[in-house]
Structure formats: structure tokens, C-alpha cells
Amino acid sequence: MFKAIVSAETLKTALDSVSVLVDECKIHLNEDGISIRAVDPANVGMVDLSLDATAFESYEADGGLIGVNLTRLEDIAGMADSGQLIELELDEETRKLHIQIDGLEYTLALIDPDSIRQEPDIPDLDLPAEVVIEGKDIDRAVKAADMVSDHIALGVDATDDQFYVQAAGDTDDVHLELDDGDLIDLQSGDAESLFSLDYLKDMNKAIANDGEVTMELGEEFPVKLHFEIAEGSGNVTFMLAPRIQSD
Template sequence: MSFVAKTKSPAEWKLIMNVVSTIVEEPSFEANAEGIQFRGMDPSHVAMIDLNWPNASFEKYECDKEFKLTLRIEELSKLIKRAKQNNSISISAEDDEYLIVKLENGRKREFQIRLIESSQSPQQVPKLALDSKIVIDKGVFEDTLNDVGAVADHITIETNNDEIKFIGNGDAGKAEITLNKSDEGVSEISSKVESKATYSLQYLLSILKAIGTTAETISIEYSNKMPFKIEFRLGEVGGYINFYLAPRIDDR
């Protein structure tokens, strides 16, 4: 068999399904000897995901040629959701027609998903030199966004060396939340220069909801009127998912 990727549990697969489905309906995953990769952008070109899942993360991984696996994310997600927490999951392919999904824990279940033609052009990961970085508990960050979301649709973020402010202005009113380095749940606030930019709350809250409880801590980077980057781990052996969000165009 040309390509096989097996994990002991469905946790990582479920995370990937949740995250990728926030921006695309028909993703193209690339599999090679090094592992599985995905790069995709939403139709409005506002959000992008860069995913790398190295071969060392799997219980079993074999790939003797490069595969481009394009599918309807909803169809694969339905099968992954059928897996119990103690099920192993094996994803395999021999050609460009079907993806084979096996769920095992004593009882063996096997499914096939028809692969489709890719409609997306290859995406390049942006090369960004971002000035501000925050390492924060995912729950603290999500609570902060929800606080701002109570009055606004967009969030303005301001950072200096000592603190970070999250500001929202809307018809309902205004919100301002300030976090310092010493606050619980904040591991790092660093900034080469004072930074300020505005982003869509809808996109940020969607990706945090997709992450769920998988990541306890996330790394955030941004600069003045530059894309916002969220990074979190995928598995325990060097895997990662990076989420990029373009700033609001009329940010002042």
C-alpha cells in the first residue's frame, strides 16, 4: 500500500477536521515521506491555515510516493466523528480514487471516500517578521475575545513591552481588557515596537472553537497592520498548525 497513516486515537484527526473546516470545504492534503501537510486559504482570502504533521507523530506511517488527497471535508469529518476515544484510526490510499478509513478497537470498521479534483491553486506560507508576541492560555484568550465580542464585531490589539490591550468599539458600546505579564494565564508578552492592528472577531472565535480543549497554551504574533498569527501544537513530535488572519483593511 502506497500511503498509510495510523494513530492510536482520533484526537488529532478530529482537531484537524475542526480547524480545516473553518476555512475550506474541499481541502487538498499532501502526503509524502516526511508526513502530511496542508495549506489553504478561505474564499475571501482573509484567513489561511498552514499545517504540518510529521511522520514521527504516527503509530505507523508509510508513504512511498507523493500523494495529493483532495476531498470534501464534511464527508471525512463524519467518519472521524464515528470513532470512539479508544479507537485507532488508519487513513490510507493506493491511488487517486479513494481514501480508505479504518476504525479499530476489537471491532473493525472500514470506509471509503471518493477523492475529487482539486480546485485550489497552491498556497505559499507568508514570510512575516512580526514584532509582538504573546503566549497565553487558550481559555484566557478566548474569554477576552468573548468579552470584546459582547459589544463589537472587530477587535483592536495594542501591545507594548509590559501589557497588551484588547479593545472593541460597536453600536452597543466599548470594551477594553488589559493583560499584564504578571497576570494568571499570561506566559509571555514581548514587543520590539509598540504594535496595533484590528481583526475580525468572527474568524478568531471560530478557530478557537475549532481548537477546543486540545491546546492549553497558544502563541500569538502580530505587527502594525500586519496579519495575525496563532500557533499551536499538533501531537507531541514537532507537529503544528498555524492560523493567519489578515488585518481589517480600514484599520487606523
């Protein structure tokens, strides 16, 4: 059983954070909210999303699991204005999701969850550095790095208490340093890892410019990005595997 009403804006924001990595996903319809875990085909980027029942106008579920075409579901949600409500109801027999937007009913065929790539286990990593940064600074860094390279180094310099971003191109370089004053918070510890810019660009699309992102970093370790959605009623964690640094 699954029956819920949610604002178009909240649904779109939640789906966006997953669709930047995968086209299809499994959605857990838990009693206290929905959750999604997914990993991209190359096993480089992972997402863990939870959207609590409190993010919905109304919410009833008893623990089912559905498989959905995310692109299609986003297109449907895109028909609604931001302020409009979207009603979702699962028909257990036909395995279809009924989606209502102001009288318009869309019947979405679900996908067999077993046909969707297995959900990843997102490991607990005890990373030495943690940075709390504004979404717009990630946006600036990613866009600037993209002008010169396919890779981006994210690091923390424990001596200077600075978070830095570095991208080295064939002729040009991009460098950004943010200290205590520029950051929302910094738990210093030496860290530097190199990442594929393509993945970080995709993840950046799901991060609001005026949002806060907690970034955990290590030495040649994955980076974890945590941020809230739906005014705190939802949480997103991205994890991105590092590239080997060739010096």
C-alpha cells in the same frame, strides 16, 4: 502510496484546525508526515498545518497529494471514540481513501486536487511583537468582544509591556489587558491591528483552552497564531489579514 494508523482524537484535532476555514482541502502525503495549507474563499484567513509521522501509530507515504471533502472526513472520524484508532489507506487506482474503524470500512471518494482552490503562500513577516498566551484567554477575549462588536483590536503597548484586546460597540465596550504576569511570554513592541471577529471566532474553535498560543502582531499587519497539536507532533499556524481601522 499512503497507509497510516492514527488515533481518532489526533485526526479530529488536525482536521478541525483546517475545517474552520475551508470545506475542501489538498493534503500532502509527505514521507515524514502530512501537511495542509488552505485559505478561505475571501482570502482573509489562512492555515498551515503539519502533522508529523510521529503523531501516527504507523505511517507510510511517498509524497502523493489528495483532495478531500473535509466535512465528510470529519463526520467519519466523528464515528470513532476518542481513544479508537483510525486506519487510512489510499487506493491509487480508484482514487479512493479506505478508512477503517474497528472493522467498519468507509470508502471515501477523493476530490481532484486541481478543482480545489490554490494553496496560499504564507508570507514570512517580521512582526515587532510576540505574545505567548493561554488558549482560554483568547477564548474569553473573543467571546466578550462578540457581545459588542463584529471587530476586535489586538495590540501590544510597548511602554506598559501589555498585550491588550479591545472591542468597541455602539454603546458598550470590551477591554482586556494582560501583562507579563498573566501571559506565558511577551516580547514587547508597539503593535495594534483590527480583525474580523468572525474569523477569529472560527480560529478560536480549533484552539484548546488549555493550550499555548504564540501570537505575532504588528501595526495594521496580519496576526499569526501558532500552536502545537498532538502533543507537539503537529503544528498549526493561522494567519489573519487585518481590517482597515477607520478612526
